[in-house]
Amino acid sequence: MYEGHIGHLTDSGFWVAVKSFPNQVAAKPRQLELPTWGGRRKGAGRKPGPRQKVSHRPRPEHVARFPLHVVLRTVEGLPSLRRPDVFAAVRAALAAGGSRFRMRIVHFSVQGNHIHLISEARDALSLTRGTQGLMVRIARAVNRVAERSGRVFDDHYFARELRTPAEVRRAVRYVLDNAMLHAGASPRTDDCASIRPVAAPRTWLLSVGWRRSRAGPLPVNAWSAFEERGPEMTTGESRPATVARFSRPGISKQIPLLACGSEHVSGL
Numbered sequence: 001m002y003e004g005h006i007g008h009l010t011d012s013g014f015w016v017a018v019k020s021f022p023n024q025v026a027a028k029p030r031q032l033e034l035p036t037w038g039g040r041r042k043g044a045g046r047k048p049g050p051r052q053k054v055s056h057r058p059r060p061e062h063v064a065r066f067p068l069h070v071v072l073r074t075v076e077g078l079p080s081l082r083r084p085d086v087f088a089a090v091r092a093a094l095a096a097g098g099s100r101f102r103m104r105i106v107h108f109s110v111q112g113n114h115i116h117l118i119s120e121a122r123d124a125l126s127l128t129r130g131t132q133g134l135m136v137r138i139a140r141a142v143n144r145v146a147e148r149s150g151r152v153f154d155d156h157y158f159a160r161e162l163r164t165p166a167e168v169r170r171a172v173r174y175v176l177d178n179a180m181l182h183a184g185a186s187p188r189t190d191d192c193a194s195i196r197p198v199a200a201p202r203t204w205l206l207s208v209g210w211r212r213s214r215a216g217p218l219p220v221n222a223w224s225a226f227e228e229r230g231p232e233m234t235t236g237e238s239r240p241a242t243v244a245r246f247s248r249p250g251i252s253k254q255i256p257l258l259a260c261g262s263e264h265v266s267g268l
Helices: 084-097 124-146 165-176 178-183 204-212 220-229
Strands: 005-009 015-019 068-073 103-110 114-121 158-161 243-248 251-256
Touching (some): 068 124, 068 165, 103 165, 114 165, 165 178, 165 204
Antiparallel strands (some): 005 015, 068 114, 068 158, 103 114, 243 251
16 A cells, blocks of 8 residues: 655756655566467477488578589389389480470489489589479379379489599499499499480589599499590590499409599480
């Protein structure tokens, strides 16, 4: 309750009364909760699964001089992409859509439930439009052969820039020899991988640099080009610096670490 007045004289000469309420406690200000969307909240975001998905964050800017390793993964329940009729449809889609929107597919490898690509693109927009258009072509071709409808790819495409000759060499070999490396089969060219570039590479890294690198052996499909040249080379040609021994159980074969020359083959 109000107990009385306590006054004091101001500079202007007037008395000011101040009321006192000793039993009253000042209430703390309360923040009102406003409706919001997005942001951190319980149960939000992509649910965890057996395999990590591709991030939905904006992709970084792409520099044209760097090739890319791209991976397309399919949903469960589809027939194997390596089945002859399905692979024929996928290969036709790669040939038709592999050089559009200033994006070029140079090498590819088709596995049972995913596709590896080595590609070039002018910028991030060209990469996005070219790859998404290619995915649409492949999806329609696979659905047509499998006599089904619906989604074909499980997620966004994965893409990683290859910035050095060593990175490009390892990526090209991983893509072209993917079936051999994972299945542990004898060294041989994969029938479901590109034998020659689908489109002629334009970056130095993918046309010359990766062949000069010594980061591991060449892909199997490049061995024949090395063996055909033989030990005798004309003046001015680069000679392999060293030869590594490729070994698996019951297999022993020497393979070149450095390609002969910097030429490359274009076309299908």
